[in-house]
Amino acid sequence: MEPTEVAVDSSLSKRAVSNTIAMLVSRVGIAAMGWLGTILIARSLSSDDFGKFSFVFGVLGMMAVVTDLGVGRVVLARLVGDDEDQIARVAASFVWLRLALGLIGYAVALAVVVVTGHDGDVIAATAIAGLVVVIATPSHALTVIFQSRLRLGLVAAGEVAAQGVQLLLTIAAVLFAPLLLVLVIPAIANELVSLGVKARALLRGADGPAPRGGIDGALWREMLIEAVPLSIGLAFVEVTAKVDVLLLGRMDTFDAVGLYSIGFKFSDFIGVACVAVVTPFTTLLVASWPGDHAGFRHAARRAAAIISALCAVGVAALYPVADDLLRFLYGDRFAVAAQSTRLLVIAASMGALAHLGIMILVAVGSHRVYPWLTLTSLCLNIGLNLWLIPRASYLGSSWAMVVSEAFLLVAVIVLVAVSLPVKRVLSAVHPLRATAVAATVITFTMMTPGVEDSPWPVRAILGGAGTLVVLHLCGGTDGFSIRAQVGRLRDRRSMSEG
Template sequence: MSVLPPENIAKNTTYLTVALVVQKILSFFFFLFIARTLGNEGTGEYVAAFSLASIFGVFIDLGLGQVLIRELARRREKSADYLSNILTIKLFLSMVVFAALLSVIYVLQWFGQGHPPLSLVILAGAVMIIDSFALTATSIFRGWQNLWFESVVIVLNKIFILSLGVILLYFWPSSFIVALSILIGSIMSILILFYFIKWRLHLSWRLRLTRDIVIELKRLALPFALANIFAAVYAYSDSVLLSILQGNQAVGLYSVAAKTMNAFQFIPSAFMAAVFPAMSSYYRNTPQKLGQLLEQSLRYLLIISAPLAVGLFILADEFVMSLGTDYQSAALAVRILMPSLIFVFLSFPLGSLLNASNHQHWQTALIGFSMAVNVGLNLVLIPRFSYFGASWSWFATNVVALMIGFWLARRVIDYQFWPFCVSLGKVILSVGLMAWFTIMTRPLLPLVPVVLFSGLIYLIILLILRELTFVDIKYFVNLFRKPTVADAVLPPLTEV
């Protein structure tokens, strides 16, 4: 097993973090362009088709990507054997899953239920297959501890799709064109990855099945497969159920709110990617510091998420109207979902704690339970309240998941909850004054100055209350400058 020096680990983390941030930003702006160009019906068709394909796509990979990363990090010499067997397995699974995906559409059509157009599902299914093979390629690079190639492909893929999609949609606006642009981008990505693996790693793409390796992969992938299935159903079932029970127009209206909330999840994801090595180290060596690190992580993510949630809550009408009058009724869905942003942000440190402390099975169980709650609430609420019901379902599920996450965290470490409550009070006061300023000045000033001044007021109040200090800011910056355990030295806890 090869171990990278700290400076290379830092570079790897920086490469991937920057790439994922760029990917999320470009994806969100492309979605806004799609929503504005196609209206709620066309946007709903696109979202429903790719949501359905994403759920089925997890049955192609079945956790093999994570197994590949872990095993190649330990035994790089097994790369060729694992690659050839996984490619063969995925080729077979792709045909089975693609047939199952199309069968679902025909069954829904037979029973007269709503569904995305078949042509769109075919393109989304093709993207699903190609992306699964691309995942195998990126998993190899991660296993070899070289994230530069993956990072380059991520950025190139999004730039290409955005550029091609905008041009094609300008002349031929349709959800089919969106799917076609994504498919072409996926083909480009997989070709680049194939070339990198052949040129850089000198691995062949030969198909082969070895009985012992297949049995080993099956055993290793099962826990990952279960977690991935739970996560995929949890993330995409709301859009799929909306399409079936209420139609694609409801999906389009709901997706504006859901995509907006999801667009910000790269923030806690990047933050916890920087903190996770320290969590793992502290759990093994200095458990008392682990509790402090959890408290600080919760505090920082609360400080970041609160103004985002409140600001979008207040400006929901203006936001949805900027996409067109088709989305006017989506403002309420935005207001229902935006408070969930805080709960989602706070769940990241708790999930990372469970993973860092070798309690992954608890995290998997929590995701599975959350999935069951979300699907159950959707089945009850969507028929009565359409996309508003899906919004309330997501909100309630995230509240429940966060409460359970706190309870599980207390079973791992004995952390202090009172400092977080004090921080919560100060953040509520700060964001409340920010909200008052936003509401009072919005009729008088353009949107951009209002947002900038509101954010500045929030920051100043936090500094006055000593909920945020310049030491905190320096610590936060250092996490991403050198994301190693050594840099995760805790700043002093805020005086209360």
């Protein structure tokens, strides 16, 4: 019996890693296309209009407070069960609930910009772009269904195609109608394509029963009760990530909002890498708890190693060349945001590891304390912003983000250590080793004669590739490598042909 269980666990682990690769490749591609779209928009709009564009999507991002039920244990645990009829009913009810939350989020976003007294352009742009929230919220529910089956390859492909559609429409808008109210429309098309791809696959019964059934009030109540602490905690995390944009919009200028938001385009790469790792590994954590403590620990520590390595590579590649890169991509007027961008990428790296810790707590159902930690982090962030924005504008907001994310990371690690019956689930070794390697490589690229004055693409490649190689050689990637994954694919193909 035990050998069979080990084989199943090994298979699940390999599928989780394969899903991670698919999601990581797609998320990087999506972020790159989104980045290019933002460059085109920033270059085609005035500073004030680009600030309004950034502000509108910043407000919509905050609507996760209302719309994000989170991958609650009650939902994911039922979706990984064996009762196909129950899976179909739970999936359908979850989608309906997310749609209702999306409509509420849309109404709240409109209310925010109206009540806070913004001008007609901002209100109109929010009314149009807010449809993204209505569509994306149930679409994410479909992603959770695929996640429960560890079949995220189709999701990855569909989201890349959707982002490609958005980029093409953005290029067309920039060429023929470079107006604020027109440039928010491509994001809606993106969500429609993504939703269509996932819905079509699920309705055809791809890799499991298709969602069927209507609204189940009792199940909604159970989902919401289970999700209350999770949703509140994640809501505070989302608000912490976006509230500085709102505060800058009220306490400073829209030009400052635009300069600050540029940094988020780089930190988004860290965020998408984190999601690509955490999403499949969360399924693995839920499936292994509480019966397989060793498997649970292995999945958590491997996810931490991969996230730490990816964050270190990103920071080491960007830090030495931020000024040159911003000037090259966005123009000279955005180069002043280089230090802010560096700080936001560092903050996002700490936030990525904190997010993994939160998902570990979710997987074991021990997530009723951490909302207090995220609330404290949010209050710290707001207090620092209120003090720093008048003194340092958007750079002050960047420092506020670094401090609040550092507090949250330490707090979550401590909570995981003291609240779980399994010891050594998260180790400080992986992030500390990754930080030390990244800092060493950054120092080398910025201070070594002959390297510091080399072309910025060379320094960026040296920073990222050098960090990855050193981490891999000293075991910082926990055995994860592209070469290993290619080998697994070849073995699988050989077995199939045999």
